[in-house]
Amino acid sequence: MxxxxxxxxxxxxxxxxxxxxxxxxxxxxxxxxxxxxxxILKFPPKSFLITARxxxxxxxxxxxxxxxxxxxxxxxxxxxxxxxxQETSSVRSMIIAxxxxxxxxxxxxxxxxxxxxxxxxxxx
Amino acid sequence: MKNIxxxxxxxxxxxxSTFESEAESIYFLLPFKFHSISIDREVLVxxxxxxxxxxxxxxxxxxxxxxDFSSNLYRDLVANFFISPTPVPELLNVISTRYRTKKKSLGxxxxxxxxxxxxxxxxxxxxxxxxxxxxxxxxxDISYKDLDAGINHMFLSxxxxxxxxxQGGEPLLAFxxxxxxxxxxQLLNExxxxxxxxxxxxxxxxxxxxxxxxxxxxxxxxxxSLDGPAFIHNANRFKSxxxxxxxxxEGIDRTRQALGHxxxxxxxxxxxxxxxxxxxxxxxxxENGFGNIFLRPISPYGxxxxxxxxxxxxxxxxxxxxxxxxxxxxxLNAQGVFFKEDYTSIILQKILTPFTENYVDLQSxxxxxxxxxxxxxxxxxxxSDESRMLAExxxxxxxxxxxxxxxxxxxxxDKAKQILNNGVAECLAGCSDCAFLTYCGADPVxxxxxxxxxxxxxxxxxxxxxxxxxxxxxxxxxxxRKGYVESTFQSWIxxxxx
Ligand code: SF4
Numbered sequence: 001m002x003x004x005x006x007x008x009x010x011x012x013x014x015x016x017x018x019x020x021x022x023x024x025x026x027x028x029x030x031x032x033x034x035x036x037x038x039x040i041l042k043f044p045p046k047s048f049l050i051t052a053r054x055x056x057x058x059x060x061x062x063x064x065x066x067x068x069x070x071x072x073x074x075x076x077x078x079x080x081x082x083x084x085x086q087e088t089s090s091v092r093s094m095i096i097a098x099x100x101x102x103x104x105x106x107x108x109x110x111x112x113x114x115x116x117x118x119x120x121x122x123x124x
Numbered sequence: 125m126k127n128i129x130x131x132x133x134x135x136x137x138x139x140x141s142t143f144e145s146e147a148e149s150i151y152f153l154l155p156f157k158f159h160s161i162s163i164d165r166e167v168l169v170x171x172x173x174x175x176x177x178x179x180x181x182x183x184x185x186x187x188x189x190x191x192d193f194s195s196n197l198y199r200d201l202v203a204n205f206f207i208s209p210t211p212v213p214e215l216l217n218v219i220s221t222r223y224r225t226k227k228k229s230l231g232x233x234x235x236x237x238x239x240x241x242x243x244x245x246x247x248x249x250x251x252x253x254x255x256x257x258x259x260x261x262x263x264x265d266i267s268y269k270d271l272d273a274g275i276n277h278m279f280l281s282x283x284x285x286x287x288x289x290x291q292g293g294e295p296l297l298a299f300x301x302x303x304x305x306x307x308x309x310q311l312l313n314e315x316x317x318x319x320x321x322x323x324x325x326x327x328x329x330x331x332x333x334x335x336x337x338x339x340x341x342x343x344x345x346x347x348x349s350l351d352g353p354a355f356i357h358n359a360n361r362f363k364s365x366x367x368x369x370x371x372x373x374e375g376i377d378r379t380r381q382a383l384g385h386x387x388x389x390x391x392x393x394x395x396x397x398x399x400x401x402x403x404x405x406x407x408x409x410x411e412n413g414f415g416n417i418f419l420r421p422i423s424p425y426g427x428x429x430x431x432x433x434x435x436x437x438x439x440x441x442x443x444x445x446x447x448x449x450x451x452x453x454x455x456l457n458a459q460g461v462f463f464k465e466d467y468t469s470i471i472l473q474k475i476l477t478p479f480t481e482n483y484v485d486l487q488s489x490x491x492x493x494x495x496x497x498x499x500x501x502x503x504x505x506x507x508s509d510e511s512r513m514l515a516e517x518x519x520x521x522x523x524x525x526x527x528x529x530x531x532x533x534x535x536x537x538d539k540a541k542q543i544l545n546n547g548v549a550e551c552l553a554g555c556s557d558c559a560f561l562t563y564c565g566a567d568p569v570x571x572x573x574x575x576x577x578x579x580x581x582x583x584x585x586x587x588x589x590x591x592x593x594x595x596x597x598x599x600x601x602x603x604x605r606k607g608y609v610e611s612t613f614q615s616w617i618x619x620x621x622x
Contacts, residue, residue, distance in 0.1 A: 077158075080184050084155065098220035
């Protein structure tokens with residue numbers, strides 16, 4: 001993330017869209033709404049432009065710093081969350097579907113064998 | 125499960141490679157979330173509320189497959205369902221069963237039925253959320269017809285366990301209605317055979333022998349209001365004639381003598397005045413023989429909003445009050461006094477056990493309608509106690525209809541569906557990515573009341589601010605003050621208050 005502009009009325013950041021998706025950016029700025037109002041625009045060829053404007057008359061130096069720190073941290077954290085969500089959405093659906101499968105109709109079984117190192121098989 | 129075991133074979137005499145982890149080159153993520161709890165620590169929480177407190181950056185390292193297979197962390201992550209050596213975890217059924225246990229309240233539907241038997245009251249509390257009526261105005265009592273209809277609805281609930289709570293105003297000013305309702309419910313229950321418990325929420329100032337004998341006969345619990353020492357209680361809860369505090373303490377003593385020590389509980393409300401006196405309030409509860417306290421912020425509803433000077437404060441101020449109070453309570457426990465804080469205990473039960481309390485504010489999907497319902501004195505039905513408080517300032521958003529309407533229209537109608545749809549935290553912006561989701565809730569009424577939107581924006585939410593900081597703080601305590609604090613917390617969730 002690069003800082004494009006930093007004045008008392010405006011902060012602008014450039015974020016590479018190959019690294020951070022639109023979803024990740026929106027989830028990050030969601031939590032910053034109490035300290036600034038944000039606009040997100042495409043910034044060709046492959047970036048997003050994040051513009052922050054003060055909710056009050058102007059930004060203080062502390063708030064400007066705070067926004068930059070929170071943006072940097074938020075983007076990384078929400079990217080990690082996004083990766084977890086993407087990788088686990090089907091397992092999560094299985095967990096919930098099985099949890100509420102009152103009649104036991106769902107046939108989802110693990111694709112591996114249960115470890116049985118001492119050869120004890122209770123079904124025999 | 126049976127198929128899998130029968131497919132296995134003895135490994136008794138197999139080579140060493142057999143016993144090496146099956147996850148030599150890869151592991152698979154299971155759904156989990158994370159939240160920073162201090163500068164250098166974060167907590168990982170999985171789909172069923174199990175947690176691990178780890179150094180900052182661990183979640184990122186897990187996702188980037190940087191966890192050493194021979195490390196204890198790897199084993200902890202597998203054992204606690206954060207990662208799996210197989211694409212679908214071998215114990216998927218266990219995880220699903222645990223998930224179902226966490227959502228147990230969904231299975232029973234409405235259990236808490238609140239009957240507002242009258243709006244009359246003998247107090248003028250400045251934080252009262254409802255517009256109390258004068259003691260003599262009996263037109264503010266519920267009618268027998270509406271009471272009957274509410275009781276009939278209650279027995280249509282699929283829940284095997286029902287709690288009937290009588291509220292007001294001061295419900296004992298309409299004791300005839302309370303008596304009628306209990307006797308009718310007992311009679312009908314000879315056929316329905318449900319587990320029914322009764323609570324009367326009273327200011328305890330007009331309890332008499334007749335009422336107490338009745339409570340004893342039907343095993344009715346008394347829930348009273350006590351805001352702390354006399355100088356706080358009387359300032360909050362004005363009563364003409366004798367001071368409220370003396371009457372309440374007399375009422376508590378009298379009830380304990382008649383019904384037993386554990387049949388009386390007390391609730392406090394934190395006003396702007398209370399904020400300065402957490403220790404004094406807690407000590408007052410201890411002196412009066414209570415084993416627990418619920419440090420409860422004022423509800424931003426109805427008439428409570430009218431007296432801003434006495435009732436308004438920032439969430440941060442409440443959190444300071446809460447933390448000071450919790451610290452004091454932990455000190456009391458260290459001195460051998462068993463005493464617990466109820467909100468903390470509810471959250472801790474969710475964090476430290478596979479179970480969850482049916483506390484409406486911390487339920488997702490919301491407990492409105494599906495756990496609690498209110499039959500108001502005028503026959504209208506509301507999704508919760510807070511919903512009827514909104515109605516007192518002429519906002520009927522959470523009014524489900526009139527008690528004379530059919531059950532399906534009230535409990536399964538469009539209004540109920542709209543409330544439930546807006547009360548699933550798993551689907552709400554902000555909450556859906558939050559590590560504390562399993563311990564938290566949605567609270568559409570509070571968000572509607574404060575943001576004019578049932579879902580609400582979490583970054584502006586007083587509910588979120590309070591819960592996020594309390595839960596973070598508890599994890600920080602569990603991390604840095606393990607030993608004694610954790611064992612005290614464990615005792616709170618396993619031992620009932622005195
Ligand atoms: S309300 Fe806040 S703390 Fe609670 S789950 Fe939602 S985001 Fe998390």
